[in-house]
Amino acid sequence: xxxxxxxxxxxxxxxxxxxxxxxxxxxxxxxxxxxxxxxxxxxxxxxxxxxxxxxxxxxxxxxxxxxxxxxxxxxxxxxxxxxxxxxxxxxxxxxxxxxxxxxxxxxxxxxxxxx
Amino acid sequence: xxxxxxxxxxxxxxxxxxxxxxxxxxxxxxxxxxxxxxxxxxxxxxxxxxxxxxxxxxxxxxxxxxxxxxxxxxxxxxxxxxxxxxxxxxxxxxxxxxxxxxxxxxxxxxxxx
Numbered sequence: 001x002x003x004x005x006x007x008x009x010x011x012x013x014x015x016x017x018x019x020x021x022x023x024x025x026x027x028x029x030x031x032x033x034x035x036x037x038x039x040x041x042x043x044x045x046x047x048x049x050x051x052x053x054x055x056x057x058x059x060x061x062x063x064x065x066x067x068x069x070x071x072x073x074x075x076x077x078x079x080x081x082x083x084x085x086x087x088x089x090x091x092x093x094x095x096x097x098x099x100x101x102x103x104x105x106x107x108x109x110x111x112x113x114x115x
Numbered sequence: 116x117x118x119x120x121x122x123x124x125x126x127x128x129x130x131x132x133x134x135x136x137x138x139x140x141x142x143x144x145x146x147x148x149x150x151x152x153x154x155x156x157x158x159x160x161x162x163x164x165x166x167x168x169x170x171x172x173x174x175x176x177x178x179x180x181x182x183x184x185x186x187x188x189x190x191x192x193x194x195x196x197x198x199x200x201x202x203x204x205x206x207x208x209x210x211x212x213x214x215x216x217x218x219x220x221x222x223x224x225x226x227x228x
Contacts, residue, residue, distance in 0.1 A: 032214055034215070034216075038158075042220075042221075043206060043218045043219065043220050043221050044160075044206070044216075044218050046215060046216070049213075049214075049215060091158060093158075093160065095160070095216075097214055102148050102165070102167075102210065102214075103148075103150070103162060103165060104210075104214075104216060105162070106152075106159065106160035106161075108157070108158070108159045109158050109159070
């Protein structure tokens with residue numbers, strides 16, 4: 001089946017630093033990747049949609065200068081949280097859609113803690 | 116705007132019994148997809164079942180089946196012969212032409228031994 005990996009699985013950083021999260025589709029090419037944020041005991045909130053080779057489309061209320069997304073290839077998308085603050089602490093999940101598919105396959109998530 | 120509603124924050128079921136999780140949605144589209152995802156404590160989202168709106172036949176995957184009522188905009192998940200490993204958060208999701216998912220708020224399923 002389709003497998004999506006994320007790295008790192010968890011990260012702790014100091015306030016003001018930047019953190020990069022990688023999302024890879026391991027056995028398929030992902031036309032589109034999605035980045036979600038999930039607060040404890042809540043649903044997934046879509047942050048942005050990224051298509052390979054083009055700029056990401058951000059959802060309303062998501063700061064594009066704070067959450068930088070790069071989709072450099074059909075198997076890799078990165079999310080960089082710039083100048084992270086404690087309120088950015090959350091669980092970040094990526095997903096990927098293959099070239100033909102109607103289904104999103106999710107990565108295992110990254111827990112970010114900003115001190 | 117499309118919305119997805121899961122009205123049951125939490126459900127319990129006895130092991131080996133059957134449980135049904137509810138999901139309703141609102142859309143003006145005629146062509147769309149509906150999904151149920153499971154999120155266990157590991158927080159890995161796992162696809163449980165998928166339904167294409169143009170198909171009248173309800174989707175089935177082993178112990179999991181759906182009752183898709185297009186006119187009523189209802190998409191419930193039935194889990195038969197519940198197992199301890201079925202305990203998780205279950206999210207209903209809707210997807211139309213943009214490929215973006217809209218998720219419901221989730222239902223926490225507890226399985227009692």
